[in-house]
Amino acid sequence: MSTVDTPPPIVFRPQLAALSLFGSWLVALVVFLSGFVIAEPAPYELFLVVLIGLWALFGLKISRYVAPLLTLLTLFMIGGILSLMTMVDLTKGPMYMAVSGFLALSAVFYAAIIEDRYQRLRLIFNAWVTAAVLTALLGILGYFGAIPGAENFTLYDRAKGAFQDPNVFGPFLSVPALYLIHGLLTQPIHKAPPKIAALLVLALGVFLSFSRAAWALNLFCVVAFVFVMLLKERNGLFRLRILVVALVGGVFVVGALLAALQSEQVATLFSSRSQLVQDYDGGHLGRFDRHRIGFLMSMEKPLGIGPMVFSTIFPEDEHNVWLKSLTSYGWLGFVSYVTLIIWTLSLGFRFLLLERPWQVYLMIAWVALIGHVGVGNVIDTDHWRHFYMLLGIIWGCAALEYRHRRTMRAGWQQ
DSSP: OOOTTOOOOOOOOHHHHHHHHHHHHHHHHHHHHTTOOSSSSOHHHHHHHHHHHHHHHTTOOOOTTTHHHHHHHHHHHHHHHHHHTTOSOOSSHHHHHHHHHHHHHHHHHHHHHHHHOTTHHHHHHHHHHHHHHHHHHHHHHHHTTOSTTGGGGEETTEEOTTSSOHHHHHHHTHHHHHHHHHHHHHSOGGGHHHHHHHHHHHHHHHHHHTOHHHHHHHHHHHHHHHHHHHHHOOOHHHHHHHHHHHHHHHHHHHHHHHHHTTSHHHHHHHHHHTSSSOHHHHSTTOHHHHHHHHHHHHTTOTTOOOTTOHHHHSSSOOOOHHHHHHHHHHHHHHHHHHHHHHHHHHHHHHHTTSOOTTHHHHHHHHHHHHHHHHHTTTSOOTTOHHHHHHHHHHHHHHHHHHHHHHHHHHHHHO
16 A cells, blocks of 8 residues: 555644634745845744744644754854853844844744644745745836835845845745746646746846845756756656746746846846956955955854954955854854754755655755755855745654654554
């Protein structure tokens, strides 16, 4: 008897079924709000804090499968709290660590609710796509001055949507793009037009962010995801469909970008931003010079130097998540963070090609996390809300797999 597609049984008491459904839709709403962080505290933070509190009151459970995630993030936060002891001015440091703690808690929350009910993954991803398309439209329309208050959706002549920074806006769009691509590859052709339109909006939004990291991240994610899909699906007809969709999609995207480049403003900024190394990257005390000096300095500071102190010593922030973990969370935080990333990626890799109802969500999150880890070498991803969502999704899917195996073993023993 095949058990490949059998999800782990989920048992709800009848009186809690409606409450669980309501809670799932609230999760979708909070994910939707993650695309609108134009000021802090954002509605996302406020709503999620309340939601986590309510969920805890009604029985949020942290299983042994999610416990390692909680443990590593707790150690990470302890390192950050210890780094506060090295600071002279505590005006901003405690608030920074409070945000870090909230985001760490959000990853554990997502993992726990996904383990509880895997159907929430579909709500999460659909909400993410909706938020991405809307915030990308705001960025595009704002860039071309087509809406009132257009300046609120751009920064330094770059689209940023409803975010504070184009370098966060662009990466936020990567996961929804992969989800739409998966739909194009697996769903009937009559459902393709809305997905193609949404993908064009996301592609143009990423392009107009003029973030080199976002460009590289989205390109990597698409190529890596298609490769994983080819590993998963060995059917010749499916592979032909991937080829056709890739070619047609490429033509559409290139056409949209060529149309955008007809604007002199777009063409000029693209010419400048497309250079691999900018002056502020390779110059004296530029990005890469700061990385080298910062790592050497951190070897002598086991507790770190505290959050946001680096920019008071050097011209800018760390712009490297590994250096950021050393300076703001000390050696303990750095080791915890590196362990967390390696553990998370290994979990996803182990279960990546298993046929499960949650497989596609795990595949997308895993590919996207690899890309985000890569861009972390040139950008601080420390406080990216969607980064912690990715962590929660992967750990939640891994917990589902462990539960599934435990259920299967119990069934065989009977």
